[in-house]
Amino acid sequence: MSRFDIALPHTFKHGESIKLKDFSSGPPEDIGFGKKAAHKRIGLNAVEMAEMAKRLYAENRRSILLVLQGMDTAGKDGTIRWVMRGMNPTSCQVTSFKRPSEIELDHDFLWRCHKAVPRKGNIGIFNRSHYEDVLVVRVHSLVPESVWSERYEQINDFEKLLSSTGTTIVKCFLHISKETQRERLQERIDVTEKHWKFNPGDLKERKLWSEYQQAYEAALSKCNSEHSPWYIIPSDKKWYRNLVISQLLKRVLEDLDPQFPEAEEDFRGLVVE
Amino acid sequence: MSRFDIALPHTFKHGESIKLKDFSSGPPEDIGFGKKAAHKRIGLNAVEMAEMAKRLYAENRRSILLVLQGMDTAGKDGTIRWVMRGMNPTSCQVTSFKRPSEIELDHDFLWRCHKAVPRKGNIGIFNRSHYEDVLVVRVHSLVPESVWSERYEQINDFEKLLSSTGTTIVKCFLHISKETQRERLQERIDVTEKHWKFNPGDLKERKLWSEYQQAYEAALSKCNSEHSPWYIIPSDKKWYRNLVISQLLKRVLEDLDPQFPEAEEDFRGLVVE
Numbered sequence: 001m002s003r004f005d006i007a008l009p010h011t012f013k014h015g016e017s018i019k020l021k022d023f024s025s026g027p028p029e030d031i032g033f034g035k036k037a038a039h040k041r042i043g044l045n046a047v048e049m050a051e052m053a054k055r056l057y058a059e060n061r062r063s064i065l066l067v068l069q070g071m072d073t074a075g076k077d078g079t080i081r082w083v084m085r086g087m088n089p090t091s092c093q094v095t096s097f098k099r100p101s102e103i104e105l106d107h108d109f110l111w112r113c114h115k116a117v118p119r120k121g122n123i124g125i126f127n128r129s130h131y132e133d134v135l136v137v138r139v140h141s142l143v144p145e146s147v148w149s150e151r152y153e154q155i156n157d158f159e160k161l162l163s164s165t166g167t168t169i170v171k172c173f174l175h176i177s178k179e180t181q182r183e184r185l186q187e188r189i190d191v192t193e194k195h196w197k198f199n200p201g202d203l204k205e206r207k208l209w210s211e212y213q214q215a216y217e218a219a220l221s222k223c224n225s226e227h228s229p230w231y232i233i234p235s236d237k238k239w240y241r242n243l244v245i246s247q248l249l250k251r252v253l254e255d256l257d258p259q260f261p262e263a264e265e266d267f268r269g270l271v272v273e
Numbered sequence: 274m275s276r277f278d279i280a281l282p283h284t285f286k287h288g289e290s291i292k293l294k295d296f297s298s299g300p301p302e303d304i305g306f307g308k309k310a311a312h313k314r315i316g317l318n319a320v321e322m323a324e325m326a327k328r329l330y331a332e333n334r335r336s337i338l339l340v341l342q343g344m345d346t347a348g349k350d351g352t353i354r355w356v357m358r359g360m361n362p363t364s365c366q367v368t369s370f371k372r373p374s375e376i377e378l379d380h381d382f383l384w385r386c387h388k389a390v391p392r393k394g395n396i397g398i399f400n401r402s403h404y405e406d407v408l409v410v411r412v413h414s415l416v417p418e419s420v421w422s423e424r425y426e427q428i429n430d431f432e433k434l435l436s437s438t439g440t441t442i443v444k445c446f447l448h449i450s451k452e453t454q455r456e457r458l459q460e461r462i463d464v465t466e467k468h469w470k471f472n473p474g475d476l477k478e479r480k481l482w483s484e485y486q487q488a489y490e491a492a493l494s495k496c497n498s499e500h501s502p503w504y505i506i507p508s509d510k511k512w513y514r515n516l517v518i519s520q521l522l523k524r525v526l527e528d529l530d531p532q533f534p535e536a537e538e539d540f541r542g543l544v545v546e
Contacts, residue, residue, distance in 0.1 A: 195536040263468040
């Protein structure tokens with residue numbers, strides 16, 4: 001038992017309908033350590049994770065899919081930058097799902113995501129994902145309810161396929177308060193070096209905060225299964241968010257316990273000339 | 274002028290026909306520092322490179338393509354693991370080119386490579402590349418000479434397109450001696466944890482050492498241009514190889530000098546509610 005074992009994501013029961021207001025978006029009050037200790041731990045985790053990821057790659061049998069979702073400014077990009085730094089880019093790929101292209105819209109909504117799932121031995125990260133099709137699409141009624149309401153089951157079937165064919169799915173909802181989003185958007189306006197991250201359209205989306213929270217509650221509640229669980233990550237403090245996700249991913253790798261594979265043929269004693 | 278400025282790749286003139294035996298595969302004799310200092314410098318470079326790569330990504334205008342080629346065991350994978358560690362995987366992608374699939378063979382040889390070039394703001398790494406089509410393909414006569422002999426010009430045209438549309442191309446030939454390859458192959462046979470890297474077919478390829486060296490000499494000589502230069506990296510010592518490539522990439526990023534972009538519209542004074 002280490003003192004960092006307090007850094008845990010919120011989980012909830014399969015089948016349970018959740019309300020996000022019941023989950024804290026900040027660190028526990030009794031946490032007992034701060035930013036500095038967290039950063040140190042994240043660094044140590046990164047070294048251990050890189051070693052385990054190397055074995056996962058050598059083993060070439062299973063994969064990990066990390067799905068990151070959250071409101072604007074929740075920290076999807078920052079999580080990748082801080083938690084995954086240290087990973088070998090050969091076996092770690094990020095796919096950022098943006099507004100679908102015309103060709104993507106000419107296919108079912110899972111088509112572009114299926115193309116991007118990690119290959120054996122690799123860790124894939126979805127920065128936004130197929131869940132956008134029951135989030136932004138639902139909030140803005142981009143398709144009729146009869147269409148989006150069927151997607152939860154389609155998503156569950158898709159994720160079941162992935163998990164039963166060797167992919168461990170880890171879905172993180174980066175949970176922030178409305179006040180945290182306000183501060184972070186304001187920072188993007190006020191700090192020149194952050195201007196490139198600011199999109200005036202984000203302010204319009206912010207007005208739909210409660211509609212988005214409801215859409216998230218539905219997605220989390222309907223698509224939380226043993227083989228593809230959601231974790232609610234308290235994300236008001238970046239250092240705590242990063243620590244929780246780092247601890248979580250390290251545990252996932254430890255549970256997989258990948259091993260260097262045995263040689264397919266016996267070449268002991270062979271001498272290279 | 275730092276003492277690490279001695280860690281330079283070999284270069285040669287555009288149009289010059291080179292012989293690999295004229296280039297050392299080890300560090301300079303008067304180097305004056307060793308593994309420990311090199312590792313420290315690579316770590317410091319990684320921090321600076323991550324910061325510049327972030328600006329390149331924010332700028333979203335230009336890209337870098339790093340091509341890694343070399344004989345088996347020359348250290349293409351190791352280079353990526355050690356030099357690129359610290360990069361944000363969001364903007365750094367590795368493509369490992371293996372034996373082409375049937376669908377790839379049904380297209381021209383540049384098709385699969387073109388699909389994999391880095392998008393704006395990103396750093397793409399080719400672990401092996403379109404050069405295999407004038408290396409293994411030439412050595413094993415997988416296509417007639419009339420076909421592969423035209424490919425040098427086709428490659429030059431392809432790289433000219435990339436460089437004139439915003440991609441800085443950096444091509445590294447990881448130069449090792451035949452003795453170094455022997456030691457490293459033997460290690461893969463003798464060390465259990467390295468078995469997964471060993472392919473008995475590598476021994477057959479090793480018998481074709483001089484044919485491969487000749488094919489490399491042709492590729493390097495015919496496809497070395499100002500906009501798409503080859504660098505010959507002394508790679509017998511891993512720490513020196515990594516240092517030279519790290520220094521090279523850092524310089525490429527410094528020369529590009531990417532900047533956070535200006536905001537497209539003026540939103541100064543905007544207050545988020």
